[in-house]
Amino acid sequence: MPELPEVETVRRGLERLVLGRTILSVEVKVPKMVKTSYQSFLNELPSQRIQAMRRRGKYLIFDFGQLIMISHLRMEGKYLLFTDQVPTNKHFHLFFKLDDGFTLVYQDVRKFGTFDLLSKNQEEAYFTKKKLGPEPTKKAFKYASFERALMRSDKPIKPLLLDQKLVAGLGNIYVDEVLWAAKVHPETPARELSKAAMKRVHDQTITILQLGIEKGGSTIRTYRNALGEDGTMQDYLRVYGKTGQPCPRCASTIEKIKLGGRGTHLCPHCQKR
DNA sequence: TTTACTGTTGCAGT
DNA sequence: AACTGCAACAGTAA
Structure with missing residues (x-):
């Protein structure tokens, strides 16, 4: 789940x-x-x-x-x-x-x-x-320390966000959604992001995970009667699992690549390296 | 029938 | 220390 x-x-x-x-x-x-x-x-x-x-x-x-x-x-x-x-x-x-x-x-x-x-x-x-990072809330997830950490890393931004050390809670679905919303290419080395892009990634992480909570989470492979599997967040996903479909922002075709061993969805027009 | 893929993490290898 | 690839496991789809 x-x-x-x-x-x-x-x-x-x-x-x-x-x-x-x-x-x-x-x-x-x-x-x-x-x-x-x-x-x-x-x-x-x-x-x-x-x-x-x-x-x-x-x-x-x-x-x-x-x-x-x-x-x-x-x-x-x-x-x-x-x-x-x-x-x-x-x-x-x-x-x-x-x-x-x-x-x-x-x-x-x-x-x-x-x-x-x-x-x-x-x-x-x-x-x-486990070096678990802060909860993705305005109160706990401070932009200043996030920015400092990004500036110290050459890792592609997506795997960096996935390892839970800078912020807790993102997984393969929500990270693709966050990077699409922030208009950031998932392979961009962290330190090469503009300050504005870092800020967008920070803010969208909080916003999108909060939205996910409000929608009761998403159910991709469906099961019935398990606790917490009646969410509707899947209806709000913009890129995850949308390979070949038009980008909701620019109508370019959503691509799927492999990054750090994970399937990665992105809009090649909105998310330039 | 194989092979690749899957909402995650930790470990073994450099 | 920091990175990469893979293993843990089972099912599904191509």
Whole structure:
């Protein structure tokens, strides 16, 4: 599922549906997805009460007070909630039985998702170690430090934005949208951007991720009944997945190239190097 | 039947 | 330190 808007949408869904619930039991079909002690995960989660649902970048945080569980959905992780009988499905990997009779299920076709159970006082170090950048908000994402970082890098702007260190939350869809909106070619070495272009990238990152949240995220490969998969952001995408279609701004044909191993959509007229 | 591709990240190799 | 390519995995499309 997830870039930041999709994760935030899942967070809101979970907040509405499982906040205050206590975990009665946990079943894990794929132990390797648990990155911290597996024994502790199984032993300590039962009896934990979900006191808050939080998010940092693309990481979902189940806050139990003293303990936290950090869940990353990677490419295809999803949460589903069932009452009574949970259907059999080979891609259901974790089951959390709750005290209201519901079962929260984690589904992940590719098994890339990760789970970390930490004490809350380890949270800051966890994200510091990953060098996770600021949230893409006006308050946290300061233009001045962003500009300084861009001026120090020769990397193409797109992979630089994708690595989460300058700002948290952009993924392959939204980064293409941001660069199109900012009229910046994704291969442009960061330090070669004009100050005006840097400012546009900064501002559009905030604007477009916020729009994504307002629209409830986007659903590309569709699934049903998973939390947070009723978003409409896909209706607002301008270049992602629009290969061969006219640019909404200038009607040039949208191109798809490969950059840093990722499919990259752009308008060759609006986004010059 | 192969091969390439897919909303991500971390690691091994320079 | 900083970069690149690839692996983790499964499904789909060409």
